[in-house]
Amino acid sequence: xxxxxxxxxxxxxxxxxxxxxxxxxxxxxxxVKVAAAGVNPIDRRLRAGELSDFFQREWPIIPGWDVSxxxxxxxxxxxxxxxxxxxxxxxxxxxxHHGSYAEYIVVDASSIAALPDGMDHIAGAALxxxxxxxxxxxxxxxxxxxxxxxxxxxxxxxxxSVAVPMAKHLGAKVxxxxxxxxxxYVAARGADHPIDYTxxxxxxxxxxxxxxxLDVVLESMTGEEVIRDSIRLVKDGGSVPYLNNEPPEMDEIxxxxxxxxxxxxxxxxxxxxxxxxxxxxxxLPLPSISTMPLSDGKAAQLQSxxxxxxxxxxxxxxxx
Ligand SMILES: NC(=O)c1ccc[n+]([C@@H]2O[C@H](COP(=O)([O-])OP(=O)(O)OC[C@H]3O[C@@H](n4cnc5c(N)ncnc54)[C@H](OP(=O)(O)O)[C@@H]3O)[C@@H](O)[C@H]2O)c1
Numbered sequence: 001x002x003x004x005x006x007x008x009x010x011x012x013x014x015x016x017x018x019x020x021x022x023x024x025x026x027x028x029x030x031x032v033k034v035a036a037a038g039v040n041p042i043d044r045r046l047r048a049g050e051l052s053d054f055f056q057r058e059w060p061i062i063p064g065w066d067v068s069x070x071x072x073x074x075x076x077x078x079x080x081x082x083x084x085x086x087x088x089x090x091x092x093x094x095x096x097h098h099g100s101y102a103e104y105i106v107v108d109a110s111s112i113a114a115l116p117d118g119m120d121h122i123a124g125a126a127l128x129x130x131x132x133x134x135x136x137x138x139x140x141x142x143x144x145x146x147x148x149x150x151x152x153x154x155x156x157x158x159x160x161s162v163a164v165p166m167a168k169h170l171g172a173k174v175x176x177x178x179x180x181x182x183x184x185y186v187a188a189r190g191a192d193h194p195i196d197y198t199x200x201x202x203x204x205x206x207x208x209x210x211x212x213x214l215d216v217v218l219e220s221m222t223g224e225e226v227i228r229d230s231i232r233l234v235k236d237g238g239s240v241p242y243l244n245n246e247p248p249e250m251d252e253i254x255x256x257x258x259x260x261x262x263x264x265x266x267x268x269x270x271x272x273x274x275x276x277x278x279x280x281x282x283x284l285p286l287p288s289i290s291t292m293p294l295s296d297g298k299a300a301q302l303q304s305x306x307x308x309x310x311x312x313x314x315x316x317x318x319x320x
Contacts, residue, residue, distance in 0.1 A: 003102035004297030004315075007060040009049035012305075015298045020062060022104045029106040030081055031073030032089070035121035035320045037100035037294070038066025039313040040129050040158065044301040046096060056095040063297075064100035065091045067107065068115060068124030070320050078109045086115040088124040088276060090132055090267040100125075101297050103318055113273035116280030121320070123279070126289050126312035127162070131275045133243065133265040134163035137218050139170060141263060142239035146171030148215035151206060151233060155191055156182035159220055159243065161287035161311045164189045167218075169284060175214070177202050182310060189285055203229050213238060220244060231258055287311035294318075 003020040025031045043063040046055065068088045071081055081087070089112035091100055098105055115124045138144045144167060152163045155176030167174045168190030176186050177197040186194050193209065195202040206214065213235030219227060220243040228248045230240045239259040240247065247253060247260040278284045288311030292300050300313055 001103035002294060003062050004064075004294065005060040005062045005101075006047055009047065011048070012044070012298045012301050014047065015063075015301065017295050017297060020060070020102060023098045023106045025073050025075040025078075025106045027075045027077040028109055029075045030071045030078055030087075030109050030112065032067060032069040032087065032105050032107055032112075033072045033320050034067055034069040034100055034103055034105055034317045036068045036125035036291075036317055037064045037102075037315040038125040038127070038129060039064070039300045039304055039315060040066060041304055042129075043099075043101075044304050047301070054094070058095060058097035061096045062099035062102045062105075063301075064102075064315075066125050066128050067091050067100035067105055068121040069105075069317075072104075075109070081109055081112070086121070086124075087112040088115050088128055088272065089113070089269070090128040090265065090272065092265070092267045101294060101315060101317075103294075108267065110269050111267035111272075113269050113276050116276050119276070119280050122289060122291055122314050122316065123286050124276075125314045126287055127276065127279060128272055129265055130158045130162050130287075130312070131279075132268060132272060133263065134159055134166050134218070135271065135275055136266060137241035137243070137263045138163060138166055138216065141241050141261065142216040142218075142259070144170045144172050144216050144239075149173045149175070149210055150216040150218065151175045151177075151202075151214055151230075152191075152218045153177050153220045155186040155189075155194065156310050157220070158287065158309065158312050159218075160186070161189065162284065163218055164191050165284045169278070172215070175202075175206055175209075185288065185310060203233065206233060215239070216241075218243070224248070231260070234258060289314055291316045
Protein backbone atom coordinates (compact mmCIF):
# COMPACT_ATOMS: atom_id res chain seq x y z
CA UNK A 1 0.00 0.00 0.00
CA UNK A 2 1.06 3.64 -0.43
CA UNK A 3 1.95 5.42 2.81
CA UNK A 4 3.86 8.33 4.29
CA UNK A 5 6.40 7.09 6.86
CA UNK A 6 9.62 7.93 8.67
CA UNK A 7 12.50 5.81 9.93
CA UNK A 8 14.24 8.33 12.20
CA UNK A 9 13.36 11.45 14.19
CA UNK A 10 13.83 14.78 12.47
CA UNK A 11 12.32 17.59 10.41
CA UNK A 12 9.81 17.07 7.61
CA UNK A 13 12.58 15.76 5.35
CA UNK A 14 12.61 12.44 7.19
CA UNK A 15 9.12 11.78 5.78
CA UNK A 16 9.09 9.38 2.84
CA UNK A 17 6.26 8.44 0.51
CA UNK A 18 6.33 4.86 -0.73
CA UNK A 19 5.21 1.25 -0.27
CA UNK A 20 4.48 -0.34 3.11
CA UNK A 21 2.83 -3.69 3.88
CA UNK A 22 -0.93 -3.70 4.61
CA UNK A 23 -1.34 -4.28 8.37
CA UNK A 24 -3.19 -7.31 9.81
CA UNK A 25 -5.97 -6.60 12.33
CA UNK A 26 -5.47 -7.97 15.86
CA UNK A 27 -8.39 -9.77 17.59
CA UNK A 28 -10.09 -6.54 18.71
CA UNK A 29 -9.25 -4.45 15.64
CA UNK A 30 -10.79 -3.69 12.26
CA UNK A 31 -8.88 -3.14 9.02
CA VAL A 32 -9.98 0.14 7.40
CA LYS A 33 -9.41 1.13 3.78
CA VAL A 34 -8.53 4.78 4.31
CA ALA A 35 -10.34 7.46 2.30
CA ALA A 36 -8.99 10.45 4.25
CA ALA A 37 -6.59 11.13 7.13
CA GLY A 38 -6.70 14.14 9.44
CA VAL A 39 -3.48 16.06 10.16
CA ASN A 40 -2.81 17.17 13.74
CA PRO A 41 0.12 18.96 15.43
CA ILE A 42 0.89 15.79 17.43
CA ASP A 43 1.82 13.99 14.18
CA ARG A 44 4.75 16.31 13.55
CA ARG A 45 5.68 16.58 17.22
CA LEU A 46 6.04 12.80 17.47
CA ARG A 47 8.05 12.78 14.21
CA ALA A 48 10.39 15.36 15.77
CA GLY A 49 10.98 12.99 18.71
CA GLU A 50 8.84 14.70 21.35
CA LEU A 51 7.15 12.68 24.10
CA SER A 52 9.63 9.82 23.77
CA ASP A 53 9.20 8.87 27.42
CA PHE A 54 5.53 8.12 26.85
CA PHE A 55 5.42 6.27 23.52
CA GLN A 56 6.89 3.00 22.27
CA ARG A 57 7.96 2.95 18.63
CA GLU A 58 8.15 0.21 16.02
CA TRP A 59 10.11 1.61 13.09
CA PRO A 60 9.34 2.72 10.45
CA ILE A 61 6.40 4.80 11.66
CA ILE A 62 3.37 5.87 9.66
CA PRO A 63 2.01 9.08 11.28
CA GLY A 64 -1.62 10.01 11.84
CA TRP A 65 -4.46 9.04 14.17
CA ASP A 66 -7.52 10.59 12.50
CA VAL A 67 -9.12 8.36 9.91
CA SER A 68 -12.24 8.03 7.80
CA UNK A 69 -12.77 5.04 5.52
CA UNK A 70 -14.43 1.66 5.00
CA UNK A 71 -14.10 -1.53 7.06
CA UNK A 72 -12.55 -4.25 4.87
CA UNK A 73 -11.44 -6.75 7.53
CA UNK A 74 -12.42 -7.80 11.05
CA UNK A 75 -10.35 -9.18 13.94
CA UNK A 76 -11.45 -12.54 15.32
CA UNK A 77 -13.18 -11.03 18.40
CA UNK A 78 -14.99 -8.16 16.65
CA UNK A 79 -18.76 -8.66 16.54
CA UNK A 80 -20.07 -5.07 16.60
CA UNK A 81 -18.94 -4.04 13.09
CA UNK A 82 -19.27 -5.47 9.59
CA UNK A 83 -17.19 -5.28 6.47
CA UNK A 84 -18.42 -2.56 4.11
CA UNK A 85 -19.43 -0.09 6.85
CA UNK A 86 -18.09 3.47 6.51
CA UNK A 87 -16.50 4.65 9.74
CA UNK A 88 -14.44 7.37 11.37
CA UNK A 89 -11.98 6.82 14.17
CA UNK A 90 -9.25 8.02 16.46
CA UNK A 91 -6.60 5.37 15.85
CA UNK A 92 -4.60 6.30 18.93
CA UNK A 93 -2.04 3.78 20.24
CA UNK A 94 0.78 4.06 22.78
CA UNK A 95 2.96 2.12 20.33
CA UNK A 96 3.54 4.07 17.14
CA HIS A 97 3.73 2.04 13.94
CA HIS A 98 0.51 1.98 11.88
CA GLY A 99 -0.89 5.47 11.29
CA SER A 100 -3.59 6.87 9.05
CA TYR A 101 -1.33 8.54 6.44
CA ALA A 102 -1.72 5.29 4.46
CA GLU A 103 -4.13 3.40 2.25
CA TYR A 104 -4.97 0.94 5.07
CA ILE A 105 -4.89 1.10 8.86
CA VAL A 106 -5.90 -1.14 11.75
CA VAL A 107 -8.02 0.52 14.46
CA ASP A 108 -9.36 -0.75 17.77
CA ALA A 109 -13.05 -1.56 17.24
CA SER A 110 -13.98 0.45 20.35
CA SER A 111 -12.38 3.62 18.89
CA ILE A 112 -14.55 3.96 15.78
CA ALA A 113 -18.01 5.33 15.00
CA ALA A 114 -20.24 5.21 11.95
CA LEU A 115 -19.69 7.94 9.38
CA PRO A 116 -23.11 9.65 9.45
CA ASP A 117 -25.26 9.58 6.31
CA GLY A 118 -24.61 12.65 4.20
CA MET A 119 -21.14 13.34 5.65
CA ASP A 120 -18.16 12.83 3.35
CA HIS A 121 -14.90 11.17 4.35
CA ILE A 122 -12.93 14.43 4.25
CA ALA A 123 -15.17 15.92 6.93
CA GLY A 124 -15.13 12.61 8.82
CA ALA A 125 -11.33 12.57 8.98
CA ALA A 126 -11.18 16.18 10.19
CA LEU A 127 -13.20 15.58 13.35
CA UNK A 128 -12.23 12.73 15.70
CA UNK A 129 -9.14 13.96 17.60
CA UNK A 130 -10.14 17.60 17.95
CA UNK A 131 -13.78 16.82 18.78
CA UNK A 132 -12.96 14.27 21.47
CA UNK A 133 -10.32 16.60 22.93
CA UNK A 134 -12.67 19.58 23.06
CA UNK A 135 -15.66 17.65 24.41
CA UNK A 136 -13.64 15.79 27.04
CA UNK A 137 -12.17 19.15 28.13
CA UNK A 138 -15.26 21.37 28.11
CA UNK A 139 -18.09 18.98 28.95
CA UNK A 140 -16.64 15.94 30.66
CA UNK A 141 -13.87 17.59 32.72
CA UNK A 142 -15.10 21.17 33.17
CA UNK A 143 -18.87 20.59 33.18
CA UNK A 144 -19.35 23.78 31.15
CA UNK A 145 -23.01 24.73 31.15
CA UNK A 146 -25.68 27.31 30.29
CA UNK A 147 -24.86 30.83 31.45
CA UNK A 148 -21.18 30.18 32.15
CA UNK A 149 -18.19 31.84 30.48
CA UNK A 150 -15.17 30.30 28.77
CA UNK A 151 -11.95 31.31 27.05
CA UNK A 152 -11.02 29.02 24.16
CA UNK A 153 -7.44 29.79 23.18
CA UNK A 154 -6.67 29.71 19.42
CA UNK A 155 -10.30 29.66 18.29
CA UNK A 156 -9.41 29.47 14.58
CA UNK A 157 -7.23 26.35 14.92
CA UNK A 158 -8.27 22.72 14.74
CA UNK A 159 -9.30 22.32 18.38
CA UNK A 160 -10.67 25.86 18.58
CA SER A 161 -12.83 25.37 15.49
CA VAL A 162 -14.83 22.68 17.26
CA ALA A 163 -14.40 23.89 20.87
CA VAL A 164 -15.97 27.30 20.15
CA PRO A 165 -19.23 25.86 18.75
CA MET A 166 -19.31 23.15 21.44
CA ALA A 167 -19.05 25.81 24.14
CA LYS A 168 -21.86 27.73 22.44
CA HIS A 169 -23.92 24.54 22.14
CA LEU A 170 -23.49 24.07 25.90
CA GLY A 171 -24.86 27.59 26.45
CA ALA A 172 -21.69 29.45 27.43
CA LYS A 173 -20.47 32.95 26.62
CA VAL A 174 -17.35 32.38 24.51
CA UNK A 175 -14.17 34.43 24.45
CA UNK A 176 -11.48 33.35 22.02
CA UNK A 177 -8.03 34.47 20.82
CA UNK A 178 -7.29 34.76 17.11
CA UNK A 179 -5.93 37.26 14.61
CA UNK A 180 -8.38 39.86 13.25
CA UNK A 181 -8.51 38.18 9.83
CA UNK A 182 -10.21 35.20 11.49
CA UNK A 183 -12.78 37.19 13.50
CA UNK A 184 -15.61 36.51 11.03
CA TYR A 185 -14.76 32.80 11.03
CA VAL A 186 -14.84 32.39 14.81
CA ALA A 187 -17.90 34.66 15.19
CA ALA A 188 -19.82 32.54 12.66
CA ARG A 189 -19.00 29.52 14.85
CA GLY A 190 -20.36 31.12 18.00
CA ALA A 191 -17.58 33.23 19.51
CA ASP A 192 -19.12 36.19 21.37
CA HIS A 193 -15.87 38.00 21.94
CA PRO A 194 -12.86 37.42 19.66
CA ILE A 195 -9.62 39.03 20.83
CA ASP A 196 -6.67 39.66 18.51
CA TYR A 197 -3.78 38.43 20.65
CA THR A 198 -1.29 40.23 18.37
CA UNK A 199 -2.88 43.61 19.11
CA UNK A 200 -4.41 43.37 22.57
CA UNK A 201 -3.53 41.84 25.89
CA UNK A 202 -6.27 39.20 26.14
CA UNK A 203 -5.81 38.94 29.91
CA UNK A 204 -6.60 42.64 30.30
CA UNK A 205 -9.58 42.50 27.95
CA UNK A 206 -11.15 39.51 29.67
CA UNK A 207 -10.48 40.86 33.17
CA UNK A 208 -12.29 44.04 32.20
CA UNK A 209 -15.35 42.14 30.88
CA UNK A 210 -15.35 39.41 33.53
CA UNK A 211 -14.06 41.01 36.75
CA UNK A 212 -15.23 38.01 38.76
CA UNK A 213 -13.30 35.60 36.52
CA LEU A 214 -14.24 33.02 33.90
CA ASP A 215 -15.75 29.64 34.64
CA VAL A 216 -13.42 27.77 32.27
CA VAL A 217 -10.20 28.35 30.31
CA LEU A 218 -9.41 25.78 27.61
CA GLU A 219 -5.65 26.33 27.43
CA SER A 220 -3.90 25.00 24.33
CA MET A 221 -0.96 27.42 24.34
CA THR A 222 2.41 26.93 26.01
CA GLY A 223 4.70 29.23 27.99
CA GLU A 224 5.33 29.55 31.72
CA GLU A 225 3.43 32.83 32.15
CA VAL A 226 0.61 31.86 29.78
CA ILE A 227 -0.24 28.77 31.76
CA ARG A 228 -0.13 30.67 35.05
CA ASP A 229 -2.36 33.38 33.57
CA SER A 230 -5.04 30.76 32.86
CA ILE A 231 -5.29 30.01 36.58
CA ARG A 232 -5.52 33.73 37.35
CA LEU A 233 -8.29 34.17 34.75
CA VAL A 234 -10.75 31.68 36.27
CA LYS A 235 -13.00 32.34 39.22
CA ASP A 236 -12.67 30.35 42.46
CA GLY A 237 -13.86 26.81 41.75
CA GLY A 238 -13.37 27.29 37.99
CA SER A 239 -11.76 24.79 35.61
CA VAL A 240 -8.59 24.91 33.51
CA PRO A 241 -8.01 21.92 31.22
CA TYR A 242 -4.48 22.16 29.73
CA LEU A 243 -3.81 20.56 26.35
CA ASN A 244 -0.04 21.01 26.33
CA ASN A 245 1.14 21.10 29.94
CA GLU A 246 0.70 19.75 33.39
CA PRO A 247 -0.86 22.53 35.52
CA PRO A 248 1.67 25.01 36.94
CA GLU A 249 2.74 24.77 40.56
CA MET A 250 0.68 27.52 42.22
CA ASP A 251 -0.59 27.47 45.79
CA GLU A 252 -3.80 29.21 44.74
CA ILE A 253 -4.91 26.15 42.75
CA UNK A 254 -5.67 24.42 46.04
CA UNK A 255 -6.76 27.45 48.06
CA UNK A 256 -9.12 28.70 45.33
CA UNK A 257 -10.31 25.13 44.60
CA UNK A 258 -9.44 25.30 40.91
CA UNK A 259 -10.21 22.16 38.96
CA UNK A 260 -7.25 21.63 36.64
CA UNK A 261 -5.43 18.86 34.80
CA UNK A 262 -3.52 17.99 31.67
CA UNK A 263 -6.09 16.51 29.30
CA UNK A 264 -4.94 13.90 26.85
CA UNK A 265 -7.66 12.96 24.38
CA UNK A 266 -9.08 9.49 24.93
CA UNK A 267 -10.40 7.33 22.07
CA UNK A 268 -14.08 6.61 22.73
CA UNK A 269 -16.16 5.29 19.85
CA UNK A 270 -19.49 5.84 21.63
CA UNK A 271 -18.71 9.48 22.47
CA UNK A 272 -17.35 10.04 18.98
CA UNK A 273 -20.59 8.68 17.52
CA UNK A 274 -22.67 11.15 19.55
CA UNK A 275 -20.46 14.04 18.45
CA UNK A 276 -20.57 12.97 14.80
CA UNK A 277 -24.35 13.01 14.99
CA UNK A 278 -24.30 16.60 16.33
CA UNK A 279 -22.16 17.63 13.36
CA UNK A 280 -24.32 15.70 10.89
CA UNK A 281 -27.48 17.31 12.28
CA UNK A 282 -25.97 20.78 11.87
CA UNK A 283 -26.05 21.41 15.63
CA LEU A 284 -22.27 21.84 15.46
CA PRO A 285 -20.79 23.45 12.31
CA LEU A 286 -18.01 21.66 10.46
CA PRO A 287 -14.61 23.37 10.61
CA SER A 288 -13.07 24.98 7.55
CA ILE A 289 -11.15 22.14 5.86
CA SER A 290 -8.18 22.29 3.44
CA THR A 291 -7.18 19.11 1.60
CA MET A 292 -3.95 17.80 0.11
CA PRO A 293 -3.21 14.43 -1.53
CA LEU A 294 -1.53 11.72 0.58
CA SER A 295 1.67 12.17 -1.43
CA ASP A 296 1.89 15.72 0.01
CA GLY A 297 2.23 14.52 3.62
CA LYS A 298 5.45 16.50 3.97
CA ALA A 299 3.80 19.75 2.80
CA ALA A 300 0.89 19.08 5.14
CA GLN A 301 3.17 18.79 8.17
CA LEU A 302 5.04 21.94 7.08
CA GLN A 303 1.71 23.76 6.97
CA SER A 304 0.89 22.44 10.44
CA UNK A 305 4.24 23.73 11.72
CA UNK A 306 3.35 27.25 10.58
CA UNK A 307 0.71 27.44 13.38
CA UNK A 308 -1.52 29.42 11.02
CA UNK A 309 -3.86 26.64 9.88
CA UNK A 310 -7.46 27.83 9.89
CA UNK A 311 -9.68 24.90 10.81
CA UNK A 312 -8.41 21.51 9.76
CA UNK A 313 -6.02 20.04 7.24
CA UNK A 314 -6.95 16.64 5.75
CA UNK A 315 -5.04 14.27 3.46
CA UNK A 316 -7.18 12.85 0.68
CA UNK A 317 -5.95 9.26 0.43
CA UNK A 318 -8.04 7.39 -2.17
CA UNK A 319 -11.54 7.03 -3.62
CA UNK A 320 -13.30 4.09 -2.02
N1 LIG B 1 -3.75 17.20 24.80
C1 LIG B 1 -4.43 16.86 23.73
O1 LIG B 1 -5.12 15.84 23.71
C2 LIG B 1 -4.38 17.74 22.51
C3 LIG B 1 -5.29 17.52 21.48
C4 LIG B 1 -5.27 18.37 20.39
C5 LIG B 1 -4.33 19.41 20.31
N2 LIG B 1 -3.45 19.56 21.32
C6 LIG B 1 -2.47 20.66 21.25
O2 LIG B 1 -3.20 21.87 21.23
C7 LIG B 1 -2.55 22.82 20.39
C8 LIG B 1 -3.54 23.33 19.36
O3 LIG B 1 -3.90 22.26 18.50
P1 LIG B 1 -4.67 22.59 17.14
O4 LIG B 1 -4.94 21.30 16.46
O5 LIG B 1 -5.78 23.51 17.39
O6 LIG B 1 -3.49 23.37 16.35
P2 LIG B 1 -3.55 24.15 14.99
O7 LIG B 1 -4.81 23.84 14.25
O8 LIG B 1 -2.26 23.93 14.28
O9 LIG B 1 -3.60 25.67 15.48
C9 LIG B 1 -3.39 26.66 14.54
C10 LIG B 1 -4.07 27.91 15.08
O10 LIG B 1 -3.36 28.43 16.18
C11 LIG B 1 -3.62 29.81 16.25
N3 LIG B 1 -2.58 30.47 17.02
C12 LIG B 1 -1.25 30.44 16.81
N4 LIG B 1 -0.60 31.12 17.78
C13 LIG B 1 -1.57 31.61 18.62
C14 LIG B 1 -1.56 32.40 19.80
N5 LIG B 1 -0.39 32.81 20.35
N6 LIG B 1 -2.72 32.67 20.40
C15 LIG B 1 -3.89 32.24 19.87
N7 LIG B 1 -3.98 31.52 18.74
C16 LIG B 1 -2.82 31.20 18.13
C17 LIG B 1 -3.68 30.27 14.81
O11 LIG B 1 -4.67 31.26 14.74
P3 LIG B 1 -4.36 32.68 14.09
O12 LIG B 1 -4.00 32.34 12.67
O13 LIG B 1 -5.62 33.45 14.24
O14 LIG B 1 -3.21 33.22 14.85
C18 LIG B 1 -4.13 29.02 14.05
O15 LIG B 1 -5.47 29.11 13.65
C19 LIG B 1 -1.34 22.09 19.79
O16 LIG B 1 -0.21 22.43 20.53
C20 LIG B 1 -1.66 20.64 19.96
O17 LIG B 1 -0.51 19.82 20.07
C21 LIG B 1 -3.44 18.76 22.41
